[in-house]
Amino acid sequence: MAMHPFAYANANSLEEAAANLDGETRPLAGGTDLVALMKDGLVAPKRLVNLKTVPGLAGVVAHADGLHIGALTTLSNLASNPELQERRDLAALVEALEESATPQLRHTATIGGNLLQWPRCWYFRNPQVPCWRKGGRRCFAFQGENKYHTIFGGGPCFAPHPSDPSVALMALDASVLVVGPQDRDHRNGFRVVPLAEFFVLPRRDHEWADGYHPVTLLETDEIVAAVVVPQAADGARSAFVKVMERGAWDFALVSAAVSLTMDGNRVAASRVVLGGVAPIPWRANQAEAALRGERVSEDGVARAVRAAVADARPLGHNEYKVALAKQALAQAFRALA
Amino acid sequence: MTMPFRGPAAVPLVLHVNGEDFHVFVEPRRTLLSVLREELGLTGAKLGCGHGQCGACTVILDGETAYACLTLAIDCEDREIRTIEGLMRGDSLHPVQEALIAHDGYQCGFCTPGQVMSAVSLLEHNPRPTDDEIREGMAGNVCRCGAYPNIIASVAAAAELMAAEGD
């Protein structure tokens, strides 16, 4: 299917771009997801606003509140950033970036766009299938072919979130800086939203004008300007593990990111996040609770891993993801032990 | 703050391809691949899937590989575009091309232009890649004929050739 015709403009500033956005005018960054969606006729904006011409949107800058990663930073530039490469607390992010997609896609795709990807679900991506996420009445995966679908937080949509970096970023307690119209909740022109709030589970009342149910709370007139990774405590470390069916270029069957801060040989704080298992990057709160004050021993890990999947609700064809999630998580812990 | 939108009808664009400027008149919805192939007659880059899932359309944009099928042509103004057609110097092959011939790093050849561009870019960024780095660097190009062992050998051999030329 040919893309619907659209008009195109280069933005000079975020404010200018945001002021022009609406349901029919969409921002364009790397375009690796948007152009594919447009080719399939799944979205058909009338206008695209190119964000790549906005000065200062790409790159990594250290601020008092942590690292600010410009939303237009490509995955490959971010992965090779010297500061990221050096810091053990950020290792999960580098690993997640390096295991994403392919060199070509990493050169093109941006970190902001990566967080805003639509599900890769084979029902969602099929223009013939009127699934719930696209404004239809039901999820076709729920009782259909769902080996790649969710084991947590599913319903009404059971498609997992496709981003690897988001899993790592959530484990690093990152936030996004969102620019939007002054008249809403954007003091100084922006608002800061923790990723844990930014990603939203499928909700019937959370809907765009075109009937689509978005994966984040971003409104159609808002733009992600930056990802903010807060300064971690001294000695914090992180790891990321991804399980795929192919050696590369595959979305995660399951991924796991763990960030640990130790107090002596006991866990002072941890953030444990699973990917490929829920409509959003899935924070495993029970695992974190189980770890608090514990050693990272075989027993401690086993308890945490069990706790992480205690609430899993697999579908007809993805029971195996429960075992995979446990193993991926255990591997991530092993990497940090 | 109304912005100067161009299109949706055809608009004039200047593309810098292989060191030359090309003036084209195309709709904003045109991909770089479609403009290269249909407007400029540069048919080396192939349309294999149109969705960034095969790599046959790989070109080098501002020094890094990209899928031309997912790239809008209008997004490429003021960028340096390199395609397979710009690789040879007269009749002399790039070392990657020489190595692919010597090591039979292809079969049907349809994916080869994309493989060549990925290999060229890989070696420009990493002149002495390890076996693992070659695999990671070439992971974005499908070869359905399965010439992979010889593709790996070709990239390694090209690295040697280029190192020898650099000496």
Added chain:
Amino acid sequence: MPKIRKTKVEFEGRIEEREVIVEEEHVETWPRGATLRLVGKPTPRVDGVARVSGRALYTHDVQLPRMLIGRFLRSPHPHARIKAVDSAKAEALPGVALVWHRYHPAPIATLEGREIFPEEVAYEGAEVAFVAARDDRTAEDALALINVTYELLPFAFDLESATAEDAPKVLLDEGNWVSREGDVYQRGDVGTGLGDADEVVELTFTTPIASHCCLETHGSAASWEGDQVTVWHSTQSVFGTRSSVADALGIPMDKVRVISDYIGGGFGSKWGAEPYTLMAILAARETRRPVKAVLGREEEHLAAGYRPGSWQRVRLGAREDGTLTLIEHDAKVATGAFGGGGPVIGGPSKDLYACPNVRTVVRTSRTNADHARAFRAPGYVEGTFALEGAMDALAHKLGMDPLTLRMKNYAEMSPSRGGPYTFKGLRQAYEMGAERFGWSRAVPTDLPNGQGPWRRGRGIASQIWGGGGGPPANAIVRLLPDGTAELSVGVQDIGTGTKTVLTQVAAEELGLPLEAVRCIIGDTLPAPYGPGSGGSVTLASTTPAVRSACREVLRQVIALAAVMLGLEDASVDDFDVERGDIVYRKDPDRRLAFARVTAKMGDYTIVAKGARGPNPDDKAVNTFGAHFAEVAVNVETGQLRVERIVAVHDIGRVVNPLTATSQVYGGVMMGVGYATTEERIIDPATGLQLTANLEDYKVPLVTDTPAIEVLFVDVADTEANSVGSKGLGEPPIIPVAAAIANAVFDAVGVRVTDLPITPDRLLALLSRASNAGFSKEVE
């Protein structure tokens, strides 16, 4: 002088007796150990520069002045009746040249007896309308403006649903079974085989639907000049295409020229004229402009064929010492709405082992899918997975080494034909492979058992295939005044290196350097008939014809040289050709450089034709191979890593070890994909394909490449043909999946009988087998 003869030719598991016109070969067979200058030497492809520079022109790349682009509207439903098509808006769109559909049909409405736009569409992707427009955007915009009214019909999306008691009808006017009783092969008696057995194993296997995924999707372009049409077609058979185009149009063959210079993969899926071909040709005639119609990637999955999935049950019986008493192999396949007969799944069971009692059955059902097509060793890939998996299980049950069991049942004579082989090197393949692989040594310990979640294992599987080729195949050689030559053969190079081996053989025979022979293929106009690139027959069919033509050229050159040497009365047999010289055998000092003879010719061109001779009577011509696989299995994640494959093949003389090795790499990789990641998944509720792309249909990547070691038995099969070579396109995919699954069994003790071996399947098997004591899940 041509004569009519009968000869037997094996093609994809079926022996055909053909009545063919053959000419006497004038060529002595190259003996084993012959000293050859070019043949047998690793030779980079003669068209390498075109392939690496982007200059090679594929059908996709055809661009002609004023060319239109054709696109299809396809059924979004697996089974429906078309009630109405409203194309008014599409026709009115500027840039649209024509729109054809059921109610506004093209001048020719059928292809090979089937309606192109039928009332009843029986699969997702069935053609509903065709648009030709000034470019692809306009054509696709037009498709979106066509309004079709469908009456939805019940559908059967897979073998199981199509063969159930109350199954919906795949086609309203046909039963779902194409062949319920099945294609049956039998020798001996099942009851006797069972009675004689000390041990019996019985296993059930399933294999997935696999997509060819040619990187160049199917496509054609057409251009008319007067009453002559030139068709560019991405095809494995330019001559097959010429016949089918002439048939479809009802015009003489001489009005049709088919060109397929470079082909972006075929693997069994690209043959004669298809709906897109015919529509492009007709639209070109109608609009008086060239028209190109190529499929998109999704259409390639929906409407360009596949290897059918299979259900198989294998029962083996053996005596205590391993001697097979019974092979019983039942298979069911679903080949689509118009699929016809199933592939020869029983082929390996029939011929791989000496066994007195064998019965194979292949039952075929329709499904609401496009028709299945040949896919690299059709039937044999599926059948070998089951047979060789069952052999492994039998070896385990008997407590025998799997290789010993295979040697024990080695077939010296062709089991199904009864007679001898021209040459069979499978024993050598087993021995060479075992030696290289280190089969008798213990499992390597650098990734030790018992440490961490990875377990390592090793497995073997073997293979038989045809590939002997046969007539008819022709070649024409023209010797030019400067001593260079043009070779014209009616074949095409689908990536196997055909052009290069033909050039090697011609240069060898003519005594010329490789560079002095230009090989012209992929075009019906200059060449006499050549076979399609299928059944692994190209090399064995055509290279003897090339030799024959070259020999005739030499005869003529020698005759001229004799005159120039003042030896008018000598016979041509009195001369040898040695390194570019024509030498009088009785007095080797009387010699003349080849180039001096041709220089004398002026503009006279020596032209000679050669033909492929018949196959030997009453001998089977086959190819053989053995694969040894080493895998690592993660018992925690169910991930499978294929680490090493040693592949040994007997294909007679290896003409070009460089490209032959590539063929084996390619077959192994495709087998790795088939065994580990590739699977077409269809939604049961909607009947829609969910994997019609290259993201969800997972072909292997460079990151999935094991260490592959390729060996050839490389003994010329001097009874097969004058070159001594047989085909290699298909054999190397055949044993891969079985070798891998057998290695998985060795690693973790579970027998995988369902492909592909993905983490979900492997984890399920591992948890079921937890009593084996290796499940180290964190629990």
